[in-house]
Amino acid sequence: MKQTLEKIKPLLAKTLSQNKLVTFLTGAGVSAESGVPTYRGSDGIWVEGTRNYKPQDFATLKFFKNNPAEVWKFMLYRKTTFRDVQPNAGHIALANIEQLLQDRFRLITQNIDRLHHRAGNSSSRTYEIHGSLETVRCSEECSNEIYPFPIDVSEAPYDASLVEKSWEVLKCLHCGSITRPNVLMFDEYYDERLYKMESAIETALNTGILFIVGTSGATNLPNHIASTARFKESSIVDINLEDNDFTAEVADDPNGLVLRGKSGEILPKIEQILRELLESENL
Ligand code: APR
Helix, strand or coil: CHHHHHHHHHHHHHHHHCCCEEEEEECCHHHHCCCCCCCCCCCCHHHHHCCCCCHHHHCCHHHHHHCHHHHHHHHHHHHHHHHCCCCCHHHHHHHHHHHHHHHHEEEEECCCCCHHHHHCCCHHHEEECCEEEEEEEECCCCCCCEEECCCCCCCCCCCCHHHHHCHHHHECCCCCCEEEEEECCCCCCCCHHHHCHHHHHHHHHCEEEEEEECCCCCCHHHHHHHHHHHHCCCEEEEEECCCCCCHHHHHHCCCEEEEECCHHHHHHHHHHHHHHHHHHCCC
């Protein structure tokens, strides 16, 4: 790992000298060390959390419209698990890296847990391409209005009946339809307004080094981001515990690096490399 880490410094130097972006694309693996289950790992949400349903059926707008309470109970469960955890060293390193790089930094995350924001990353340079559990919107899309998450889970223990008690606050203020979590579901499409799709692709076109961290590569926009960055001859660094859908292409890529280990251990090392680089070459 040490040799591979040392190869990052010249790639970072080249990126910064060309005034390109240093971009991080993160998935659930970045939050795993905070105690947030991933989706497809052995303890994953799509493995444990929905014994009665296949994820591709459960996390759909179609299923939501027929079973809103079922989906709201699951989302409330996820919201309470996010409430009780803290950003880990990997999240904090990414917030520090943004401080060091300012507008030369971008973060594209698939995570809906808001741990990057709680660690200190800014909304202006962070694209939540799968939405977040901070907000909801009308399930009938009667308006473009986005509301804050309507149930105060700050104190309440996880209690599925909370949904029944709070059913009224889950209604759209304009048309009375049920609101839905502002997260991308499997039968929906990325867009710019809700999921920053164009901003993420624009970022990939202007990226000099793309760090892909803690994601299995199961979704299509992240894959498009990686192939766009590769098309622009960006360096690509695959940071994960194990091989994933990005690995083969990164390993074959002359500009690619594969780093195996915990993001909470590797990202602080990358922060340190960047600090040394910025101090030595006042880039
Ligand atoms: N450090 C680095 N990588 C890790 C760590 C860790 N500590 N722990 C787990 N990983 C890796 C796993 O090896 C796996 O490759 O994180 C990845 C998690 O993969 P998934 O569970 O599939 O999560 P993710 O890739 O974020 O899923 C993408 O799929 O269901 C949708 O919307 C959902 O955003 C999610 C998307």
